[in-house]
Amino acid sequence: xxxxxxxxxRSLLMLSVMLTGWLVPGGGYFLLKEYSRAVIILLTLTLTFxxxxxxxxxxxxxxxxxxxxxxxxxxxxxxxALIGRVTAVGRFGVYGRPAEIGQIYTTxxxxxxxxxxxxxxxxxxxxNRPGGK
Amino acid sequence: xxxQTVLVLATFTTPEQIGTTPQSMLxxxxxxxxxxxxxxATKVKRITAAAFLxxxxxxxxxxxxxxxxxxxxxxxxxxxxxx
Numbered sequence: 001x002x003x004x005x006x007x008x009x010r011s012l013l014m015l016s017v018m019l020t021g022w023l024v025p026g027g028g029y030f031l032l033k034e035y036s037r038a039v040i041i042l043l044t045l046t047l048t049f050x051x052x053x054x055x056x057x058x059x060x061x062x063x064x065x066x067x068x069x070x071x072x073x074x075x076x077x078x079x080x081a082l083i084g085r086v087t088a089v090g091r092f093g094v095y096g097r098p099a100e101i102g103q104i105y106t107t108x109x110x111x112x113x114x115x116x117x118x119x120x121x122x123x124x125x126x127x128n129r130p131g132g133k
Numbered sequence: 134x135x136x137q138t139v140l141v142l143a144t145f146t147t148p149e150q151i152g153t154t155p156q157s158m159l160x161x162x163x164x165x166x167x168x169x170x171x172x173x174a175t176k177v178k179r180i181t182a183a184a185f186l187x188x189x190x191x192x193x194x195x196x197x198x199x200x201x202x203x204x205x206x207x208x209x210x211x212x213x214x215x216x
Binding site: 092104105 | 145150152
């Protein structure tokens, strides 16, 4: 019974770490009380994502014409979906080099966040476990 | 304050002017730095300023060296292919 409760708690922790990490980059580590790690990830990923938006404009988030890029950008945060709703109308067209670089920056920020989420969930799975981290 | 906020937000609605010049390759550097820092933030067991910065700098350098070598190899291949 105790084992089942403990397993349920761990699963709940892993799920909350995953969701928090997606809502706010680095949020998963914040839940695990690894504050410095959380702050470093939050600042680095947010700066990278904002740099991409600044270089290519919000037009680089294009849920209509660049679906695959959009899915990976969405890994950064659900806030991307809100920007996607604004740009889906097609008023923020961007082409050429700025579009390329903006898309690469925002996509890399999304993929790095996926890496951080996976790592935070793994840390949560071994959290306070004998032999774990 | 409101006007300043609007102006800052407006800069995100128009793309920057970036030509296809060799200098535009420098935009690679912040991206490599971000990858190094984020990767090391997940891998370093205990974060202390000195250890973290050293590890990130080493990874940053390694990525740059590897990319330079890759570019060199591609240039040599292109040189052979085009005559």
